[in-house]
Amino acid sequence: SPAAPLLDVQDLSVAYGRIEALTGVSLQVQAGQIVTVIGPNGAGKSTLLGALMGVLPARAGQVLLDGEAVQAAPVAARVARGLALVPETRALFASMSVVDNLRLGAYRFRQEPAARHREALDEVYALFPRLQERAQQAAATLSGGERQMLALGRALMGRPRLLMLDEPSLGLAPLIVRDIFRILDTLRARGVAILLVEQNARAALRLADHGHVLELGRVALAGPAQALADDPRIVEAYLGAH
Numbered sequence: 001s002p003a004a005p006l007l008d009v010q011d012l013s014v015a016y017g018r019i020e021a022l023t024g025v026s027l028q029v030q031a032g033q034i035v036t037v038i039g040p041n042g043a044g045k046s047t048l049l050g051a052l053m054g055v056l057p058a059r060a061g062q063v064l065l066d067g068e069a070v071q072a073a074p075v076a077a078r079v080a081r082g083l084a085l086v087p088e089t090r091a092l093f094a095s096m097s098v099v100d101n102l103r104l105g106a107y108r109f110r111q112e113p114a115a116r117h118r119e120a121l122d123e124v125y126a127l128f129p130r131l132q133e134r135a136q137q138a139a140a141t142l143s144g145g146e147r148q149m150l151a152l153g154r155a156l157m158g159r160p161r162l163l164m165l166d167e168p169s170l171g172l173a174p175l176i177v178r179d180i181f182r183i184l185d186t187l188r189a190r191g192v193a194i195l196l197v198e199q200n201a202r203a204a205l206r207l208a209d210h211g212h213v214l215e216l217g218r219v220a221l222a223g224p225a226q227a228l229a230d231d232p233r234i235v236e237a238y239l240g241a242h
């Protein structure tokens with residue numbers, strides 16, 4: 001249905017054996033929105049992304065893309081529907097060049113003409129001029145920030161409608177985090193929806209439209225990002241005094 005959100009997660013539960021890592025998680029992402037999921041270590045944030053991508057099975061609940069249930073669909077089917085997970089930077093091919101890593105991100109369009117690939121590559125280079133400068137360099141030789149750019153660029157080569165990121169700010173200097181988050185803002189303005197998992201609650205809530213706080217596998221709080229940033233419970237537990 002045209003009114004259905006791009007992503008609609010309903011009462012999702014995921015378990016590792018007898019240990020339930022997610023319990024009854026619900027959230028929505030509309031086209032053109034950034035939704036963030038914040039929470040402490042072990043809250044289940046990575047588990048959520050794994051279940052949405054299809055690499056972890058859902059024990060219960062539904063995952064709807066454009067109103068269609070995909071919780072039993074394989075990863076490739078979800079990718080074909082426009083879902084992309086920005087890999088952790090250690091998932092890059094370290095010995096391959098920057099440009100070859102980017103080309104791999106367009107694998108699902110391998111039947112398309114070379115000119116279309118060139119166009120997609122140029123779009124990524126326009127967002128990340130640094131990657132163009134480093135095109136022939138092995139991914140292993142990039143700085144942490146450049147690796148994060150490459151991981152993001154590679155996901156963009158798949159032309160996603162919903163981009164999911166697992167802690168893109170991890171281990172990066174504040175200035176680099178600002179650059180990465182500015183790119184996410186640009187992508188949102190172009191209509192790409194974003195589900196951003198972050199421990200950097202301050203930066204994530206500043207950028208996002210909506211936020212969810214995950215604690216022990218459950219959504220403890222949710223609402224407009226600004227309201228969460230002003231909520232004394234969030235300030236105390238996640239933002240600290242400033």
Ligand code: ATP
Binds near residue numbers: 016019040047
């Ligand atoms: P972090 O920010 O530290 O990565 P997280 O919020 O992403 O934390 P998850 O990695 O999703 O949390 O972990 C949620 C819970 O599930 C934790 O208790 C974790 O120990 C457990 N868990 C994660 N992966 C597995 C696994 N493969 N087998 C068993 N338990 C797991």
